[in-house]
Amino acid sequence: MNTQMTGKDLVVTGLRDFDLKHIFDCGQCFRWNMDSDGSYIGVALGRALRIKQSGDTVTLYDTSEKDFQNIWRGYFDLDRDYGEIKKALAADDIMRAAVSYGGGIRILNQDLWETVVSFIISASNNIPRIKGIIERLCALYGSEIEYGGEIYYSFPDCETLARLKAEDLAPIRAGFRDKYIIDAARRFASGDIDEKYIRSLDAEGAKKELMRINGVGNKVANCILLFGLSHTEAFPVDVWIKRIMEYCYFDGETSINAVSEFAEKKFGALGGFAQQYLFFYAREEKIGL
DNA sequence: CACCAGGCAAGCC
């Protein structure tokens, strides 16, 4: 991987196992959108960014070497060898196909608090609507970020949301999830849920702690472990994963627990990566429907 | 109209 500045843009070359479409469409994040020119624009970690890929060249517009090193390099998980992971996972025909199909997936290292709220919103919902709810939440209670002559909105911090009541979230149309968002905000703002403490725990301990939040059950907690806490063994089982695993590895319908246990045995420490390849493959290819 | 969407909490037994 090489980087160089050209004007205010940073150009990265020599990236392997990296594809923006795979990264942004595999269901792990909700604030990146493709623009008419094929670039993606998004907000993460309090910053806006436009990013575009052609082949193995990726351009980060209007940024700095410092932000790349301190923010985006970690966010995009650029220091992990995905070639090794893909090789280890491609042990049967199904996984070979899934890994080949979403070969550019990277598991983003996202902000914990934002991940908690985003996946509370994801419960019994669909991705376009999740994105809409989150955008309205940010526009209403986030702060303005000026970038490239446009205004974007940061993800609102927990203190801001902790002062609200569920009714104050009516405009974002989150439905029954509004009270869960407020509960999460109050726990984070009061220190009842403490990020440093959670980060000091192993996956099992962190999950138990997260599930104290109203609206965070087993599945949402697994998403938070994987996307917000770098516990890459976590294997969230949603309807899509359940469906494709039943289709590929079971003889018809089974339980969520059976799928989880099977995945733990089969993928072990690489469960999270396997889950992302399978999720992207199932959704894009409509396998197992 | 019914059914579903990256589930969860509360109420049953």
Add this chain to the structure above:
DNA sequence: GGCTTGCATGGT
């Protein structure tokens, strides 16, 4: 403990 049901909203 496991199982069932209601839950807001929007799309098909």
